[in-house]
Amino acid sequence: MFWDFEWTFQILPDLMRGLAVTVQATLLGYLIALVLGLAIAMVRRVPVVGTAVHAVMEFVRTTPLLVQLVFVFALAPSTVSALTVGIAVLGVHYSAYTAEVYRSGIEGVARGQWEAARALSLPASRTWGAVVLPQAIRKVIPALGNYLIAMFKDTPLLLAITVVELLAMARQVGSADFRVVEAFTVVGFLFLLVSIPSAIIIRRLERRYAAV
Amino acid sequence: MPPSDASALINFDQVVKRFGDLTVLDHLDFSVAPGERVTLIGPSGSGKTTILRLLMTLEKVTEGLIEVDGEPFSHMPRGGRMVPANEAYLRPRRKRIGMVFQQFNLFPNMTVRKNLTEAPVHVLGLSRGEANARAEELLDLVGLSDKVDAHPTQLSGGQQQRVAIARALAMRPEILLLDEVTSALDPELVAGVLDVLRTVAETTDITMLCVTHEMGFARDVSHRVLMFDKGRIAEEGTPDEIFGDPREDRTKEFLRSVLDNGH
Ligand SMILES: Nc1ncnc2c1ncn2[C@@H]1O[C@H](COP(=O)(O)OP(=O)(O)OP(=O)(O)O)[C@@H](O)[C@H]1O
Ligand SMILES: [Mg+2]
Numbered sequence: 001m002f003w004d005f006e007w008t009f010q011i012l013p014d015l016m017r018g019l020a021v022t023v024q025a026t027l028l029g030y031l032i033a034l035v036l037g038l039a040i041a042m043v044r045r046v047p048v049v050g051t052a053v054h055a056v057m058e059f060v061r062t063t064p065l066l067v068q069l070v071f072v073f074a075l076a077p078s079t080v081s082a083l084t085v086g087i088a089v090l091g092v093h094y095s096a097y098t099a100e101v102y103r104s105g106i107e108g109v110a111r112g113q114w115e116a117a118r119a120l121s122l123p124a125s126r127t128w129g130a131v132v133l134p135q136a137i138r139k140v141i142p143a144l145g146n147y148l149i150a151m152f153k154d155t156p157l158l159l160a161i162t163v164v165e166l167l168a169m170a171r172q173v174g175s176a177d178f179r180v181v182e183a184f185t186v187v188g189f190l191f192l193l194v195s196i197p198s199a200i201i202i203r204r205l206e207r208r209y210a211a212v
Numbered sequence: 213m214p215p216s217d218a219s220a221l222i223n224f225d226q227v228v229k230r231f232g233d234l235t236v237l238d239h240l241d242f243s244v245a246p247g248e249r250v251t252l253i254g255p256s257g258s259g260k261t262t263i264l265r266l267l268m269t270l271e272k273v274t275e276g277l278i279e280v281d282g283e284p285f286s287h288m289p290r291g292g293r294m295v296p297a298n299e300a301y302l303r304p305r306r307k308r309i310g311m312v313f314q315q316f317n318l319f320p321n322m323t324v325r326k327n328l329t330e331a332p333v334h335v336l337g338l339s340r341g342e343a344n345a346r347a348e349e350l351l352d353l354v355g356l357s358d359k360v361d362a363h364p365t366q367l368s369g370g371q372q373q374r375v376a377i378a379r380a381l382a383m384r385p386e387i388l389l390l391d392e393v394t395s396a397l398d399p400e401l402v403a404g405v406l407d408v409l410r411t412v413a414e415t416t417d418i419t420m421l422c423v424t425h426e427m428g429f430a431r432d433v434s435h436r437v438l439m440f441d442k443g444r445i446a447e448e449g450t451p452d453e454i455f456g457d458p459r460e461d462r463t464k465e466f467l468r469s470v471l472d473n474g475h
Contacts, residue, residue: 116317120267120331120383121307130330134321 008182015183019190022155025087029150032091037098041106042128044099061096065154068093090154094147101143105136145202152195216231220282222245222267222387227286229262229443236262238443239276244322246386249420251430251451254440255466260423264389267421268311269302280387287295307335310385315393316372318364324351324375325360328382336383342381350378354408370401374408381412390414390422402426409433425470431455439463455467 040057044050060068073085109132117127218245229237236259244250252260252430265271266278266286277294287294287300307333319327328347332338338346351357354374356367364372373393390409394402406429413433414421422432430451431438437454439462441448447460457465 014300041318059423112313112315112317115268115270116313118270118306119311119313120379121303121335122331123334126330126334130322131319137265138321169338 004182008186011183012186014189015186019194021083023194025083025090025152026148026155028087029090029094030151033094033147033151034144036091036095038102040095041097041102044103045106057096057099060093065089065093073081090151096150097146097147101140101147102136103118105140106132108139109135131153140203142206145205147203149195149199152198219245221248222281222421222455223279224263225277225279227266227278228274229266229271230274236443240444241440242323242445244419244421245433247417247419248436249422249434251434251437252421252423252440253425253437253466254446255469257442260440261391262392264311264421267309267387268389272296280308287326302424303371304467308381308385309387309389310383311389312373312380312391314392314395315395316364316369316376316377318372318379322362323360324356324362324364327364327375328379332382337442346382347378348380351375351409354378354433355404368401369397370404373405377405377408377412385418387421390420390424392423392425394426427455427467427470432452439466446455
């Protein structure tokens, strides 16, 4: 038989568990990328320090994620779980991208906004928090969302450091029973199940914020 | 160096401003008395905006010194020398100065109310209630009480500029800087904004530095007019002297060009 349905249903719970881990890892990594990227974008405006941070981020952005994962996992103490390393590396790697997104958003805020804030003597915390960032972030929500989808596509790379996630699961189960086609097809299907709704949500947000 | 006028609120002492090779203000000396309303006129590029931006600390002086209320402002004393003022030095002093911009520069992500209460709450330390009361009072002054919950994008240019004037006044500044505040407006909206400023001039003792091409308005509200050319004062006098009987050819020529442009 070309397709074994019985076997497919048998592995589905394991695959679903793997999917849950993947989604979890991605969301946590994304959270790191959102926060760290913003901090980097802000620090980049500080003279000397900003240039140094930029150089580091340029390096992070131009080396492959897989290499970074393997490298950090090899260096990390064994007490740190593979999943934690995976989430941290994913987050830091993508923060190099989100930082650029935030930066373009910040640069898109009119100079007059900074000047008005200064003319009112607003402290830096309010200038950033109440004036610049709300305007900057609103404009880059779609671009930030695209990186969430990109991260979902990259999470199978966590396999490389034996994170028990979706694709890793599929390979284990699939090769033992020689049902590789079923396992990978279901995995592909499950990935679509996650990334299509997230793409739709992002499209919605995009339209909503573009309208304002 | 000549001793600065002790009674002056604002004093420019040999102020030079350069952008690269371009000298915009050339050893400029002038002072403004407390409560005085001064209009700055002059051809494009003569340095009018730059003067206001130096006072608002949006630019730094290249040479010379600006004093406010008899105290160094562009610089501060440190170790027996004058060094460029840092943020800690400027913070309490800049609060006394407000500015209204040609392009309004309202915060589009905030309601009118928030635009007016943000700085009073977070800079002056007013309570929300106090700041709201002040905002409502000022919106009444500029005739926009019904727009308190609107967003700037829902307002006409003239309304936005009136909100911007209210926002600057909410800080209770001693000095108000106005840079061509009606230049970006459709002609039919200019009068409403000028009326608000006339009221402010009549009912307060705020010191005003005003760059404008509205000669009628300048004549009505200002005590003194400074005609700038190439970063220097070409002529100064009362509005009657400058507009009625200018001495300098440059002033005559400039006034003629402004009139020809339909102002
Ligand atoms: N940030 C800057 N960098 C370089 N040059 C500048 C800068 N700001 C102003 N300038 C130049 O300085 C000169 C004076 O500018 P300023 O804006 O003070 O003139 P102005 O009298 O206000 O003119 P206008 O009537 O056109 O507004 C102009 O030649 C202008 O191009
Ligand atoms: Mg100007």
